[in-house]
Amino acid sequence: MNAAQLSTDNKNVIRPHWINRFLEGWSIYKKSILGKIGMVLLAVFALMAISSFIPPKINPMYEPMSGVDPYISKATGPSMRHWLGTDFIGRDLFSQLLVGARIAFLVGISAAFMSVFLGTAIGMIAGYAGKFTDTLLMRLADIIMVMPSLLVLLMLSALFSKLSIWFIVLFIALFRWPGVSRVIRSQTLSLKHRPFIEAARVAGASHLRIIFRHIMPNVLPLSFLYMTFQVTSAIIIEAALAFLGFGDPSTVSWGMMLQWVWKTGHMFKAPYWLLPPGICISLITLSFYMLGRAMDEVLDPRLRKEGENY
Amino acid sequence: MVNNSEAILKLHYIFKKYKTRGTFFGPQSKDVIALNSISLKILKGEIFGLVGESGSGKTTVGRLIVKLEKPEKGEIYLDGQEILSLRGDQLKGFRRRVQMIFQDPYQSLNPQLSVLDAVSEPLIIHKIGNNHTIEEITRKTISSVGLSPPDDFINRYPHQLSGGQRQRVAIARAMILKPEIVVADEPTSMLDASISAQIFNILLQMREASNITFLFITHSLAAARYLCDRIAVIYKGNLMEIGPAEEILHNPKHPYTQALIDALPKLDLSSSKKYYNSLRKEERIVKENAGCPFFSRCNVSDETKCGQNIPPMKELGKSHSAACFYA
Amino acid sequence: MPLLEVKDLNIHYHVQGGILKAVEGISFSLEKGRSLGFVGESGCGKTTLGMALMRLLPSNGFISDGQIIFDGEDIRKKNEEEMRKVRWQKISMIFQAAMNALNPVQRVGNQIVEAITTHSPLLKKDEAFKMVKNLFQLVGIPGDRIKDYPHQYSGGMKQRAVIAMALACKPKLIIADEPTTALDVIVQDQILQEIKGLQEEFQISIIFISHDISVVANVSHEIGIMYAGELVEYGNTEEVFESPRHPYTKALLSSYPTLNGEKNMLTPIPGETPNLMNPQTGCRFFDRCPNAISSCKINPAEWVTISPTHKVLCYQCGRDCGI
Numbered sequence A: 001m002n003a004a005q006l007s008t009d010n011k012n013v014i015r016p017h018w019i020n021r022f023l024e025g026w027s028i029y030k031k032s033i034l035g036k037i038g039m040v041l042l043a044v045f046a047l048m049a050i051s052s053f054i055p056p057k058i059n060p061m062y063e064p065m066s067g068v069d070p071y072i073s074k075a076t077g078p079s080m081r082h083w084l085g086t087d088f089i090g091r092d093l094f095s096q097l098l099v100g101a102r103i104a105f106l107v108g109i110s111a112a113f114m115s116v117f118l119g120t121a122i123g124m125i126a127g128y129a130g131k132f133t134d135t136l137l138m139r140l141a142d143i144i145m146v147m148p149s150l151l152v153l154l155m156l157s158a159l160f161s162k163l164s165i166w167f168i169v170l171f172i173a174l175f176r177w178p179g180v181s182r183v184i185r186s187q188t189l190s191l192k193h194r195p196f197i198e199a200a201r202v203a204g205a206s207h208l209r210i211i212f213r214h215i216m217p218n219v220l221p222l223s224f225l226y227m228t229f230q231v232t233s234a235i236i237i238e239a240a241l242a243f244l245g246f247g248d249p250s251t252v253s254w255g256m257m258l259q260w261v262w263k264t265g266h267m268f269k270a271p272y273w274l275l276p277p278g279i280c281i282s283l284i285t286l287s288f289y290m291l292g293r294a295m296d297e298v299l300d301p302r303l304r305k306e307g308e309n310y
Numbered sequence B: 001m002v003n004n005s006e007a008i009l010k011l012h013y014i015f016k017k018y019k020t021r022g023t024f025f026g027p028q029s030k031d032v033i034a035l036n037s038i039s040l041k042i043l044k045g046e047i048f049g050l051v052g053e054s055g056s057g058k059t060t061v062g063r064l065i066v067k068l069e070k071p072e073k074g075e076i077y078l079d080g081q082e083i084l085s086l087r088g089d090q091l092k093g094f095r096r097r098v099q100m101i102f103q104d105p106y107q108s109l110n111p112q113l114s115v116l117d118a119v120s121e122p123l124i125i126h127k128i129g130n131n132h133t134i135e136e137i138t139r140k141t142i143s144s145v146g147l148s149p150p151d152d153f154i155n156r157y158p159h160q161l162s163g164g165q166r167q168r169v170a171i172a173r174a175m176i177l178k179p180e181i182v183v184a185d186e187p188t189s190m191l192d193a194s195i196s197a198q199i200f201n202i203l204l205q206m207r208e209a210s211n212i213t214f215l216f217i218t219h220s221l222a223a224a225r226y227l228c229d230r231i232a233v234i235y236k237g238n239l240m241e242i243g244p245a246e247e248i249l250h251n252p253k254h255p256y257t258q259a260l261i262d263a264l265p266k267l268d269l270s271s272s273k274k275y276y277n278s279l280r281k282e283e284r285i286v287k288e289n290a291g292c293p294f295f296s297r298c299n300v301s302d303e304t305k306c307g308q309n310i311p312p313m314k315e316l317g318k319s320h321s322a323a324c325f326y327a
Numbered sequence C: 001m002p003l004l005e006v007k008d009l010n011i012h013y014h015v016q017g018g019i020l021k022a023v024e025g026i027s028f029s030l031e032k033g034r035s036l037g038f039v040g041e042s043g044c045g046k047t048t049l050g051m052a053l054m055r056l057l058p059s060n061g062f063i064s065d066g067q068i069i070f071d072g073e074d075i076r077k078k079n080e081e082e083m084r085k086v087r088w089q090k091i092s093m094i095f096q097a098a099m100n101a102l103n104p105v106q107r108v109g110n111q112i113v114e115a116i117t118t119h120s121p122l123l124k125k126d127e128a129f130k131m132v133k134n135l136f137q138l139v140g141i142p143g144d145r146i147k148d149y150p151h152q153y154s155g156g157m158k159q160r161a162v163i164a165m166a167l168a169c170k171p172k173l174i175i176a177d178e179p180t181t182a183l184d185v186i187v188q189d190q191i192l193q194e195i196k197g198l199q200e201e202f203q204i205s206i207i208f209i210s211h212d213i214s215v216v217a218n219v220s221h222e223i224g225i226m227y228a229g230e231l232v233e234y235g236n237t238e239e240v241f242e243s244p245r246h247p248y249t250k251a252l253l254s255s256y257p258t259l260n261g262e263k264n265m266l267t268p269i270p271g272e273t274p275n276l277m278n279p280q281t282g283c284r285f286f287d288r289c290p291n292a293i294s295s296c297k298i299n300p301a302e303w304v305t306i307s308p309t310h311k312v313l314c315y316q317c318g319r320d321c322g323i
């Protein structure tokens, strides 16, 4: 298509489809107050995660894990030197909090991504294949869904004594896909008999082509939505594990900070130590949740108007 | 044009039933007989009309022909070849020859694919042409269905098209492989009258240009008259009457066909009287459906004869037959 | 005095990116016991017009100008409380696709009893039930089906039940929006005969809305052809069908396949209906009209009276249609 033709086309025709969809979605998103609050909060946390690299550069004593203030060996309150105070051996709480944000994003997003990936793939396969495959995969999903994941994890960590953060991420993903796959499966089932899928079959399309070309683009927005909710639960699970003492001892997460507060008996003595990670966990899960709610509104089919008949 | 040509498609005593699952408030699960021993021949190059009320099994016939559905009994032949057993490459070859246009243009296009992607997909599936020729052929097909200039349309998405334009895209997608048979399932029932006429004329042009055989499914006898060479009327999955279009419309023999013609609202206000009066005022209560499917609503029927026996197809003249004892 | 008189009605919708002019400058009047049909393609504003007469427009729609005089009173001046007394009691509506809106978990009879008792609270339940029984007999539903659930009804019976609901309070005017669109021809014919019979029997006025010109032709005394929010031709049904004047009416008639007469080539109307967000000045049918001249694009179309009972909105017809 040459430039002259392009300019005669009307504006929304020449932009690629996905950009249009995005802009359209964004205009709905913008109207949601929840969505805006969520975005702002997330931006703050992202800023925290990024700036977590700065304090150790300024002074090695701000190293969250290994850096200890040479003059302090007990929990102290906020000061100019340590904005949020120090923990029981004199480590800087503020730099720990910043790193916690990084870990939260890392765990939340990677676990959510993996579980959504698994859930989407399994859901599409189950829904499209139907019959035996469907039954098998969905029973598996049921089994995992009713399994007490925390209990299993506790047993595993008792077995292996030390769990790395990546193992925890993988574990969360393996336990969280069934919810997603159920939703994706039912979406696939409703798509499977839509005339445009049948049209592709009549044209001779293979199963793979139908799944990847026709079904996947139509379920991905939903997967994406589920990802935000998965992030929330992944962060909570990680925090709970760390708090119970089954976290990766070589990383500082907010859950880990809480565990230290508790274990060293500062629970009610050092609010400057207890509150920041607690508040951060609540706020980050809340903000992902708000993001999801706003996106839900964008994707809500009732708000979408497709073709009007008489 | 159609005279003396041979049958391209044959349906042989097709029986199809669906299992319905009972809904929570709905009836218990039971079998719905969608087609009851239907036999048809569609001739090469004709537009064959299949007319009936909703639920009569029209769409099912179409879906069986394009192999979206399998019958419980009966055979379907394309050019003498049994199609129900086709697999693999043979099936792919079959897919090239038989295409379908779906009823609802709002549902039959993938909202995520542009017009270019949607129309060219069959070419890509069947590996016809290279990148350059694919776009060339697609443009040509798009303009042949009246979307011209094609450049205005190829980058659009379904939600940027009107209902009529969507249906044209669907037609283009069905036509791009140059199929031999196209099943058009009520292609205009969701469109306005003026747009319907555009679609009808496109189908007629297609037939003129490439001698495609059409199975045109419709609920409107008037539309069938306009387009079709021959018409079959079905009722509750049973073939009631079949014959040349003008013959069916101006000399209908089956009471059901007559009732359809009576009921059609007429533009010509002077002739809007009922002509045949073949529909009973009050439906009969029929306990067991042992006889003619139209028995309960038929005015000319006889209690014992029609209520107990299924009327066979009766030859009434040159390729005109009806399933009625009184025809 | 006519039962209903509408003068220069304009209805707009607030939509994203501006105002959509769904109905522009529509005027008509309807006598008691007569029926008036509105025909037009989808999106031309038929439902909007019907809803406005009941003052039931969706929240983003509003009547921007014009008068609706019903039974000597201005509908637009009434407050919500007064409107409630008019709706169902005096004007009732058969909504588009209403038969699919029946509550699936409630017996059909009870739904109608409920509708009656909410609008006339003085009525006792068993009296209302008796009324419903009579109504069902009137519209041709067997009495023993009153207690069935909607899914046990066929499409035609559901539509009959909806008609019964509209008749319940013996209104003076019924607005029927596409009452037969989803039905098969035979059932459609029966329902149309039913409506026609009831109308003659009770001398109700009916406004009949349909996209199907042949349906309206058979049930209404007067007919209004709508295009893109405007009424383009209006008059006695026979006159309009025998000598259509507006190019759109002519085109609509010649794009409709018929059973009788010569099997002519259908001549479809080229193009698509215009965007109502910013309709062009001049005649709205301009770019699809076969006999448009350049001044049609600039000058708004004018009403031309062809006979006391037939008028047409066309600049050209007024000049050189030989009248």
Ligand SMILES: Nc1ncnc2c1ncn2[C@@H]1O[C@H](COP(=O)(O)OP(=O)(O)O)[C@@H](O)[C@H]1O
Residues within 6 Å of the ligand: B018, B019, B020, B032, B033, B034, B052, B053, B054, B055, B056, B057, B058, B059, B060, B061
């Ligand atoms: N997938 C299905 N499952 C169950 N019943 C079906 C299905 N498809 C069609 N039917 C039933 O088969 C009959 C014929 O349907 P169909 O061929 O769609 O009729 P038509 O196209 O003439 O309206 C109807 O009674 C319908 O309810």
Ligand SMILES: Nc1ncnc2c1ncn2[C@@H]1O[C@H](COP(=O)(O)OP(=O)(O)O)[C@@H](O)[C@H]1O
Residues within 6 Å of the ligand: A308, A309, A310, C013, C014, C015, C020, C022, C040, C041, C042, C043, C044, C045, C046, C047, C048, C049, C058, C060, C061, C276
């Ligand atoms: N609630 C609404 N909001 C905005 N626009 C609307 C709304 N309802 C209808 N419209 C628009 O108003 C016009 C007329 O619609 P409608 O009265 O439903 O037409 P018809 O009943 O003739 O099909 C159409 O262009 C439609 O898109």
Ligand SMILES: [Mg+2]
Residues within 6 Å of the ligand: B055, B058, B059, B060, B103, B186
């Ligand atoms: Mg059908």
Ligand SMILES: [Mg+2]
Residues within 6 Å of the ligand: A310, C046, C047, C048, C096, C178
């Ligand atoms: Mg409408």
